[in-house]
Amino acid sequence: MNDRTELFTIGQLARRTGLPVRTIRFWSDIDVIPPTGRSASGYRLYDTEAVARLELVRTLRELGLDLGTVQRILARQSALADVARAHVRALDTEIRSLQLRRAVLRSVARRNSTTEEMRVMNRLARLSAQERQRMIDEFVDRTFAGVDPYEPGARIAEAMRQMPAELPDDPTPEQVDAWLELAELVTDPEFAQRVRQMAVAGGQPTADRGGPPPYDHAVVIEQAGRALADGIAPDSAEGRAILDQIIGPGVAADERVRLADEVATFTDRRVERYWELLGVLNDRPPFPPRVPMFEWFIAALRG
Template sequence: MNDHSTLFTIGQLAARTGLSVRTIRFWSDSGLVPPAGRSAGGYRLYDTAAVARLDLVRTLRELGLDLDTVRRILDRQSTVGDVARAHVRAMDARIGALALQRAVLRSVAQRDSTIEELRLMHDLARLSAQERQRMIDDFVDRVFEGIDPQAPGAGIGQAMRQLPADPTPEQVDAWLELAELVGDASFADRVRQMALAGAAAPRNPGPQGYEPSGVLEHAGAAVAAGVDPRSAEGRAVLDRIVDPGLPAAERARLADQLETFTDRRVERYWQLVGVLNGRPPFPPGVPAFEWFGAALRAHS
């Protein structure tokens, strides 16, 4: 007898695969691993294809797939080679999930995590890549519902659509913080407010009355030096950023605009996305723009 004609009893199949007789019988009764025939005594007999199917079912179940989903996958396979190829794809997914869990455990070992952080990290590590992506997609869909994806500000949603499959400890920490952010309803509301304001803004607004680089340079230096934006020294710094003759109404408009589109948590979001995508870190700029807005209101 060659391997293609070898038949196994359910007990032999259990010994060959390491699965329990009870599990094999349950999967067989569910139609996932049908017997190839029966013995003269009426006992089920399984062929080598059943061995391959059992291994694939076990891998798919370990990935968290329910029996109906496993059945749909198996229904597309016809030969042992088909099953083996599907098994390779499933194992690749399993390897990715294990790599993620390893990265999470490494991060836990390197930091003094709180119980809440540990719980969240454990929950995130157990999610499949599909489920993690769904978490991001739900956030994006909730925040940008009805908003043109090309509108200013909508890029914040697209930027987070990919998470690393095998993150470094630094990326695990960034991912943990990012997961907390997107799960915060107040953050989602703030991002939606910014996205709606960006979508409603004219596409060609004309000169904005200041150079962002000038804000970072002059207001940033004022923040570092502890200059009060309401003081005379603050007024002198402001005059280096905007025309001293800028009308009060225009100063108020600029301050309103800055208040709408300046948010420390949103900037932190972009910093974390940069970590996840392996980009070099950038210094925070929001404090400079907050100082600038306060100075505009104080000297209107």
């Protein structure tokens, strides 16, 4: 008897393949590995083709295919390549889920979060791209409702929608934190009210806002930034000298107060934080904060 005609019992198959006897018997019972014949004593016997079939079944099972799918492949009802492609997609989803879970746990460990915070973080991190975008869209729609689509405020609204289509396959802890913080922002009514105030004010005609501003944004950033770096108080003599370089010494006191109120309307650290978080999620280079410079400018105007 040669290798092609040699027959094996289930016990011999188990020793040859390293599979448990009960696993081979179960697969044989459901005809995944049908016996070639039976011995005089009634024991099931298998040929070398069954051995090869058994190795294939083991491989398919290790790849995560259920027995029903394995049976269809062996019966040629499903093309192995099509099944493999489907399982690649499934594995990609599972890997992504595990990566997100790992990122959330990293964030929990770093934040020293409570159990409730971890539950919320996990729920938010696992939202689909569509669900995340819908959360942002609903915030923008509520906040900018009634704003003229041709006004600057509407352009801000569109920019605020720019969520990435997906979190990265392996998001950094910073990106998970950014999404969680962003989700907290857009569900905060006070934040929504503040953004709407800015949008509505930005849609007013320039004449209603006292005409074009008598200062250059770049000059504010340069001069107020230098003042902050040097520790110059906005109500000091040095601060007043820097303010004169920004708006000129001839601006009346009441106009300075009006200007301070107007600048304050468009100056908010949480709104700037929103743009920073979008930048983290979209993997954009960070930008230096501008709000502290304008806060110094506002304080100098009121000083």
